[in-house]
Amino acid sequence: MAFLDIRDLHLAMRTFEGEAHVLNGINLSVERGEIWGLVGETGCGKSLTGLSISRLVPSPPGRYLRGEIRFAGQDLLATPEDGMRRLRGGHIGMIFQDPTTNLNPAFRIGEQMVDVALHADAVDPAILGLAPGASRRQRRVEARRLAIAMLDKVGVPDAARRIDDYPHQFSGGMRQRVLIAMALIGKPELLIADEPTTALDVSVQAQILRLIHSLVLEYQLAVLLITHNLGVVAQLCTHVAVMYAGNIIESGPVRPVFRNPTHPYTRALMKAVPHATHRRGELQGLPGSVPNLFTPPPGCRLAPRCPVAQPRCAERVPPTIAVSPGHDVACVLATPAGSAAA
Amino acid sequence: MILRIENLTKTFRSRGRRWLGPQTSFTALNDVSLSIGKGESFGLVGESGSGKTTLTRCILGLERITSGRIVFDGTDLTTLPAAEMRRMRARIQIVFQDPYASLNPRMLVHDIIAEPMEIHQDTLGLGARQRSDRVIELLELVGLGAQHLYRYPHEFSGGQRQRIGIARALAVNPEFLILDEPTSALDVSVQAQVLNLLHDLQQKLGLTYLFISHDLGVIRYICDRIALIYRGDIVEEGGVDDIFERPSSDYARMLLAAMPEPDPAKSPFNTEAAG
Amino acid sequence: MSASATPDARASAVAARRQNWRRAAYRFQQSWLSIVGLAIVVLLFVAAVAGPSLVPYPADIAGGINTATRFEAPSIAHLFGTNELGQDVFTLVIAGARISLLSGVAVVVLGALAGTIVGALAGYYGGWTDEILMRIADLKLTLPSLILAMAVAAALGAGLVNTIIAIALTWWPGYARLVRGEVIAKKEELFVQVAQALGAGTGRILRRHILPNIVSPIIVKMSLDMGFAILTVASLGFIGIGVKPPTPEWGSLLSIARNYMPDYWWTAMFPGLAIFLAVFGFNLLGDGLRDVLDPRARR
Numbered sequence: 001m002a003f004l005d006i007r008d009l010h011l012a013m014r015t016f017e018g019e020a021h022v023l024n025g026i027n028l029s030v031e032r033g034e035i036w037g038l039v040g041e042t043g044c045g046k047s048l049t050g051l052s053i054s055r056l057v058p059s060p061p062g063r064y065l066r067g068e069i070r071f072a073g074q075d076l077l078a079t080p081e082d083g084m085r086r087l088r089g090g091h092i093g094m095i096f097q098d099p100t101t102n103l104n105p106a107f108r109i110g111e112q113m114v115d116v117a118l119h120a121d122a123v124d125p126a127i128l129g130l131a132p133g134a135s136r137r138q139r140r141v142e143a144r145r146l147a148i149a150m151l152d153k154v155g156v157p158d159a160a161r162r163i164d165d166y167p168h169q170f171s172g173g174m175r176q177r178v179l180i181a182m183a184l185i186g187k188p189e190l191l192i193a194d195e196p197t198t199a200l201d202v203s204v205q206a207q208i209l210r211l212i213h214s215l216v217l218e219y220q221l222a223v224l225l226i227t228h229n230l231g232v233v234a235q236l237c238t239h240v241a242v243m244y245a246g247n248i249i250e251s252g253p254v255r256p257v258f259r260n261p262t263h264p265y266t267r268a269l270m271k272a273v274p275h276a277t278h279r280r281g282e283l284q285g286l287p288g289s290v291p292n293l294f295t296p297p298p299g300c301r302l303a304p305r306c307p308v309a310q311p312r313c314a315e316r317v318p319p320t321i322a323v324s325p326g327h328d329v330a331c332v333l334a335t336p337a338g339s340a341a342a
Numbered sequence: 343m344i345l346r347i348e349n350l351t352k353t354f355r356s357r358g359r360r361w362l363g364p365q366t367s368f369t370a371l372n373d374v375s376l377s378i379g380k381g382e383s384f385g386l387v388g389e390s391g392s393g394k395t396t397l398t399r400c401i402l403g404l405e406r407i408t409s410g411r412i413v414f415d416g417t418d419l420t421t422l423p424a425a426e427m428r429r430m431r432a433r434i435q436i437v438f439q440d441p442y443a444s445l446n447p448r449m450l451v452h453d454i455i456a457e458p459m460e461i462h463q464d465t466l467g468l469g470a471r472q473r474s475d476r477v478i479e480l481l482e483l484v485g486l487g488a489q490h491l492y493r494y495p496h497e498f499s500g501g502q503r504q505r506i507g508i509a510r511a512l513a514v515n516p517e518f519l520i521l522d523e524p525t526s527a528l529d530v531s532v533q534a535q536v537l538n539l540l541h542d543l544q545q546k547l548g549l550t551y552l553f554i555s556h557d558l559g560v561i562r563y564i565c566d567r568i569a570l571i572y573r574g575d576i577v578e579e580g581g582v583d584d585i586f587e588r589p590s591s592d593y594a595r596m597l598l599a600a601m602p603e604p605d606p607a608k609s610p611f612n613t614e615a616a617g
Numbered sequence: 618m619s620a621s622a623t624p625d626a627r628a629s630a631v632a633a634r635r636q637n638w639r640r641a642a643y644r645f646q647q648s649w650l651s652i653v654g655l656a657i658v659v660l661l662f663v664a665a666v667a668g669p670s671l672v673p674y675p676a677d678i679a680g681g682i683n684t685a686t687r688f689e690a691p692s693i694a695h696l697f698g699t700n701e702l703g704q705d706v707f708t709l710v711i712a713g714a715r716i717s718l719l720s721g722v723a724v725v726v727l728g729a730l731a732g733t734i735v736g737a738l739a740g741y742y743g744g745w746t747d748e749i750l751m752r753i754a755d756l757k758l759t760l761p762s763l764i765l766a767m768a769v770a771a772a773l774g775a776g777l778v779n780t781i782i783a784i785a786l787t788w789w790p791g792y793a794r795l796v797r798g799e800v801i802a803k804k805e806e807l808f809v810q811v812a813q814a815l816g817a818g819t820g821r822i823l824r825r826h827i828l829p830n831i832v833s834p835i836i837v838k839m840s841l842d843m844g845f846a847i848l849t850v851a852s853l854g855f856i857g858i859g860v861k862p863p864t865p866e867w868g869s870l871l872s873i874a875r876n877y878m879p880d881y882w883w884t885a886m887f888p889g890l891a892i893f894l895a896v897f898g899f900n901l902l903g904d905g906l907r908d909v910l911d912p913r914a915r916r
Binding site: 041042172201202203204205206209210213228229230231232233234235236254255258259268269270271272273274275276278280281283284285286287289290 | 500562564596600609
């Protein structure tokens with residue numbers, strides 16, 4: 001079994017309009033050292049997939065209909081809330097899009113990081129490495145030392161001094177580094193990063209991507225990078241999963257998927273990114289809009305706006321086929337590996 | 343040249359926290375000069391804090407400039423009396439980045455698009471009936487329809503809202519459109535549609551664009567000429583292909599290197615999967 | 618002119634609006650306390666409108682005295698008993714709803730109107746306008762409103778209209794502060810900047826872009842305030858500078874009844890309960906409305 005294993009995950013959200021089937025059978029296996037890019041457009045369920053792993057989908061309105069999420073063998077959907085809290089503080093680290101709203105403006109960076117470190121230490125005493133009888137004061141001193149070391153690690157210059165600054169004294173890129181440092185304090189094995197660079201400038205984005213890459217090499221992290229930016233995925237990720245309307249419609253190692261995008265939706269996404277060779281007016285968007293998830297189309301959810309849709313697409317959900325080892329596509333037009341390729 | 347910016351400098355002064363404390367000043371725009379030809383798509387590229395937003399606010403007359411001139415179609419906007427500046431506003435319009443925040447949530451689409459015509463009633467001279475007709479015309483121009491007239495913004499997707507924002511900007515027949523990151527809040531497939539719409543509109547209406555973005559791919563796709571702005575200074579200006587293929591400033595080279603291309607073969611990291 | 622498209626569009630607009638109402642009703646129903654509040658408030662308004670024609674002893678409202686039936690304990694004939702003049706307390710309490718609600722609504726509407734104008738001007742213009750207007754508002758807030766209302770009512774003389782004016786005069790600063798804060802926040806909204814860039818004037822920006830977006834908190838505050846306004850009217854009645862008998866008003870009913878406590882407890886308890894119920898109902902309704910109208914809960 002993979003390090004992180006999501007099997008046939010179905011999530012429904014109850015709203016005024018009815019119950020929306022927002023995740024519709026997600027399958028994903030992530031090993032340590034792999035960086036998975038989870039891409040898709042607004043409302044495809046990529047963030048909900050990330051939140052499901054850390055069990056942060058509020059319930060109600062959320063309700064898991066089927067499936068399981070196994071992290072290092074442990075069934076997360078069956079783990080009680082206090083067990084999840086331990087996992088979140090330690091084994092699973094999270095960073096979110098907006099580095100501004102995820103830091104409390106009223107407290108110094110150091111205080112917030114020390115709190116995280118003490119919480120992580122309460123779960124796993126190896127974090128601070130102190131004897132069980134250590135005093136509160138000793139713990140705080142050690143936690144602060146660890147916080148400075150982490151800030152240093154993520155490239156905050158002059159960490160020993162900056163740790164006593166307030167969040168507003170940091171730039172956007174530096175704040176994101178602080179959040180990454182915070183997520184790393186508990187020595188996580190899995191890092192879930194939801195649009196970590198979307199709010200940042202491209203030059204800063206490049207630095208953060210480099211940082212994540214070096215951390216993966218150093219700690220053998222498994223990373224789930226949730227983004228809508230195909231460029232970021234191509235640059236950083238080892239694997240990619242493309243989502244559409246609650247399904248993973250194509251997934252696999254990043255090179256084959258980008259070199260040979262097979263699902264019509266993946267192709268449409270790639271065609272929509274402006275490129276040097278595009279002449280003005282030639283760019284192609286995908287006509288139509290995302291389906292309503294209260295009454296999703298039967299069969300393939302892309303069918304109503306798919307340029308190559310066939311009558312059988314509306315009949316049943318297309319099976320997932322491996323078009324090459326590890327490269328899976330959920331489309332009736334895909335040809336399995338080994339058979340005569342078109 | 344429809345718009346000429348000459349030696350524009352904008353300095354913000356503040357007294358910091360203390361009321362009578364020492365005055366500090368911050369130069370947002372430093373001796374900026376640009377000219378934009380009629381019918382051209384001019385791209386302005388810069389990162390946050392570069393001064394691009396201040397520049398648009400100066401052009402729109404929302405910010406008083408410290409020194410320099412902004413000449414639009416032969417008229418210096420910076421010395422224009424308020425009444426004439428108001429008339430001038432009809433000729434220069436803006437589309438903002440965030441289609442969620444730029445539409446009043448309590449107004450119907452019809453009223454949102456008709457509002458500029460009401461404000462510039464004196465120059466346009468349209469009656470209520472004619473305005474409604476024009477609203478439908480504009481909706482159809484941007485790919486929406488009369489069925490969307492009496493709806494509220496929250497009923498639309500991001501791409502549709504941006505179309506409404508474009509229709510509003512076009513309502514008073516402007517010649518010059520400032521597009522402030524008009525697609526950066528949109529999904530790529532929607533971005534492609536909006537970019538194509540903007541291109542079509544330019545062809546049809548002979549508009550001049552000042553297109554502001556930090557997305558070099560979008561800039562390259564839509565613009566003829568571009569300028570790079572960094573901390574209030576224009577660091578490089580030229581034809582779009584020249585700058586992309588032969589960047590002469592370090593800043594341009596850095597930006598181009600940092601732009602993530604959707605091609606794993608060009609990754610700076612070894613992303614070849616184990617499997 | 619797409620004349621043919623317009624009726625369709627209108628129909629879809631109506632449907633969309635109906636959908637919004639249904640969504641709001643759904644969210645309101647999520648809390649049964651708001652339903653209780655709504656029920657109480659509806660009951661009060663029914664009593665205020667139709668009360669005099671529903672009560673068993675309409676003659677008592679006009680001040681009819683019946684010495685034969687003084688101080689009768691609650692019974693089938695007199696649900697809430699009778700008072701020192703032999704009047705039916707149930708009749709008086711129901712009839713009192715009209716005065717209490719009328720004055721409550723008047724106070725809140727006048728206060729909200731004045732406060733909104735002051736707050737909007739202060740928030741929009743800022744600077745000296747803001748300083749002067751808000752310092753006046755602060756000055757009002759430093760005086761206990763009941764004392765101020767007493768002073769004003771004493772100066773103007775007793776009577777319903779004077780009571781309302783007196784209380785409304787103490788009521789507007791709360792709205793001024795609320796509206797000022799909201800206006801300052803909304804002024805920074807992108808759509809307001811768009812309107813400015815279009816060349817819209819101050820009047821248009823306030824009227825069409827800012828005020829429609831801040832009515833929700835004002836309505837919520839008005840509903841929450843209704844109970845307290847009724848309580849204040851009753852307080853002035855209680856200390857004798859509000860509505861004068863024989864006009865039935867909860868505060869003055871309570872005031873007279875306190876002389877006969879504790880032996881004839883029903884004469885005091887039922888007007889008191891009515892005041893409690895009104896304050897309670899409007900507060901619950903206000904909380905429910907806040908859940909529905911809070912823009913953060915909006916999709």
